[in-house]
Amino acid sequence: MQRSWMMVAALAGMMVATFSPRASAQGLKAFFHRVGEDTCRNNSWPDCFVPNDRFAAKAPLELMVRKGWMAQNLISEQHFDQETGKLNQAGKLKIEWILTEAPSTRRTIYVRQTNKAEETQRRVDAVRNWASELINSPDEVAIEVVQISPPGWPAEMVDSLERKYLETMPTPRLPKLENGGSGSINLP
Numbered sequence: 001m002q003r004s005w006m007m008v009a010a011l012a013g014m015m016v017a018t019f020s021p022r023a024s025a026q027g028l029k030a031f032f033h034r035v036g037e038d039t040c041r042n043n044s045w046p047d048c049f050v051p052n053d054r055f056a057a058k059a060p061l062e063l064m065v066r067k068g069w070m071a072q073n074l075i076s077e078q079h080f081d082q083e084t085g086k087l088n089q090a091g092k093l094k095i096e097w098i099l100t101e102a103p104s105t106r107r108t109i110y111v112r113q114t115n116k117a118e119e120t121q122r123r124v125d126a127v128r129n130w131a132s133e134l135i136n137s138p139d140e141v142a143i144e145v146v147q148i149s150p151p152g153w154p155a156e157m158v159d160s161l162e163r164k165y166l167e168t169m170p171t172p173r174l175p176k177l178e179n180g181g182s183g184s185i186n187l188p
Contacts, residue, residue, distance in 0.1 A: 075123070078150065080123060107141075110145075
């Protein structure tokens with residue numbers, strides 16, 4: 001049924017194109033070219049859109065993976081000594097893990113930017129010096145300054161929440177025994 005309507009429409013279009021005073025061979029050729037082009041598009045229809053759809057579906061996931069590695073390889077305040085500004089043991093171990101165990105495509109070290117440019121530069125220099133001690137060629141170490149926050153909570157906050165939870169716990173108590181200590185126990 002649909003094909004017969006399409007055939008009637010095509011014939012009507014040819015008749016109008018043929019009987020118009022401005023009709024030419026070029027106009028008729030363009031008409032049939034468009035009909036053939038539309039037929040090809042209709043026959044190949046969802047296949048030509050699949051690659052674009054796949055890319056659109058994967059793009060957010062790739063961004064999430066990149067951001068996840070950025071958070072994983074972030075060197076922030078807790079990795080530096082508060083008084084001296086040097087790397088502490090946790091920072092040294094994290095840099096060592098990034099340079100030796102992380103996948104080779106994900107070995108970029110991200111240093112969190114501070115409020116003062118000179119302090120940020122000291123942190124970058126401390127990271128670069130420690131990385132050069134670990135590997136022979138410090139030029140291969142990629143270090144970037146970022147403004148993201150470290151994942152997780154400060155240890156003081158976690159400790160205070162845990163202490164408050166433990167303080168509000170009821171004291172443990174055993175159920176009372178009936179019948180003078182023998183027989184079955186009735187639990188509440």
